Amino acid sequence: VRHRPLLKKSERDVWRSFLRLHASLTRRLEEELRAETGLSLSALEVLWALITAPDNRLRMTEVADHLVFTRSGVTRLIDRLERDGLVTRGDVDDDLRGRFTVLTPLGFDRFEDGARKHVAALRRLFFAEFCGNELDELRAILDRLERRVSPEGTRT
Amino acid sequence: VRHRPLLKKSERDVWRSFLRLHASLTRRLEEELRAETGLSLSALEVLWALITAPDNRLRMTEVADHLVFTRSGVTRLIDRLERDGLVTRGDVDDDLRGRFTVLTPLGFDRFEDGARKHVAALRRLFFAEFCGNELDELRAILDRLERRVSPEGTRT
């Protein structure tokens, strides 16, 4: 049987390019980072969130807001980081329901190392290819699309 | 502790926008498609590959080439589609190692329905936001980046 196409070929191509690029890019970056430092991209994202946070500490909810993740995913991600000694958990003073996560010295070192390598790969695979004002063009498009998809505030 | 940034803020922003956009877009599309038809985006991709294939049939390897997936992921994805009656498997005539997958009538109907809804959502969330020659700008950027990340041929 056949099917009457619903998108123009050129539209389909752009959409598939977008999906493919994201897939191969994150796969490459994840592979390289894992091989060189043992960290996953998600782990690096958490560590980055902690590095930029006051006192290098965040509540679970805040960590979640920095990520692309679901709530429960965060709990388990932090579990792994804690098991590996990169972060520690503690109770929040004025809210007994809350827990926070702090970076350990080891976590800081691993982040510095991982971030350097990750950024190098990112420059090589992503930023190096832009010329002229393409980066700005892309920024404009991404911003507009993002507002469309997540109208309110799906945080950082 | 603090950390000396390795990327300019503007660069970080573009990269994070790209990741966030992909995450929210695929999440929204997947949710809507699942709610309305019970299909996953991956399932729809397989069905699309079969629709466009001669005789609506493909070998496992060929299915894999159409997807963003790993080999073993394909086996299990097809398992689920077969369980739901959307495809069937059979032996390849001239190569006893090979297996092929064919679309069933039910699979065709579910694809038509799913594709219509998926494309509507895609237009609304993605294509609707482009103006002027932005789609072409994006295409140019994506193509160049893709060639950089997957130099040889990581297929369609």
Add this chain to the structure above:
DNA sequence: GAAGATTGATATTTCAATCTTA
């Protein structure tokens, strides 16, 4: 009752064997 966080069950991905045929 709602918010913050965790847990158990389940679905999906990924990796390294495995098994059969080329």
Add this chain to the structure above:
DNA sequence: TAAGATTGAAATATCAATCTTC
């Protein structure tokens, strides 16, 4: 020995409870 496909085990993601405190 390599190609095609599957399988088992382990890692990770997702969903619906659950438990505690607000």
